Amino acid sequence: MSTAPTTEKGRRTRARIVDAAAELFYERGVSATGLGDVIAASGTGKGQLYHFFTDKGDLVSAVIRHQVEGTLAPQRELGLHRLADLQEWARQAVLQHERSPVMRCPLGSLVVELSNRNADAASALEAGFAQWRELMSGWIAQLQRRGEARTDLPADDLADSILAAYQGGLVLARSRGDLRPLETALAMAIEGIGSRRAPAGRHRAHG
Secondary structure, rough: OOOOOHHHHHHHHHHHHHHHHHHHHHHHHHOOOOHHHHHHHOOOHHHHHHOOOOHHHHHHHHHHHHHHHHHHHHHOOOOOOHHHHHHHHHHHHHHHHHHHOOOOOOOOHHHHHHOOHHHHHHHHHHHHHHHHHHHHHHHHHHHHHHOOOOOOOHHHHHHHHHHHHHHHHHHHHHHHHHOOOHHHHHHHHHHHHHOOOOOOOOOOOOO
């Protein structure tokens, strides 16, 4: 279990270790990153790392918490109220990856690598995605109340469609070295949310 720092210097050192590990895990993957790599990248010592983290699994758990907060905190501040705001969110998501040489989701990449190997990591990632879904569902529920989003499906389901478009779009973008699949997937998902479709099973009478 992680040891919580008791001084400001300790907090800075621990944060430096987590930041370095998060960046290396994002760029290389967890398996390809050793603790020696984290020590070198963070400019800390082996004793400092093991003072705060018992082992690599402990550090991975801290990185997951760091990545969840780093992914969701900026989105919580957006205050989406209109469908156009959701479209702008998608534009910014694509732009963020244009600025980075690594086309990966900080959370999605960890799910792919860890979900079948580490039960604690899988549980933490599941909780992180649940928070992300809840945030997006809240945005969409607002759009539904404003009459800007379809109401024949629950907001949770529509939130899932956006997250799936984001994750799947990134996989295709990475495989092709081109962000257009991500841009297209998000645009189509958001268009589907804003469209007015009749609920399944209901048909207009003819005659």
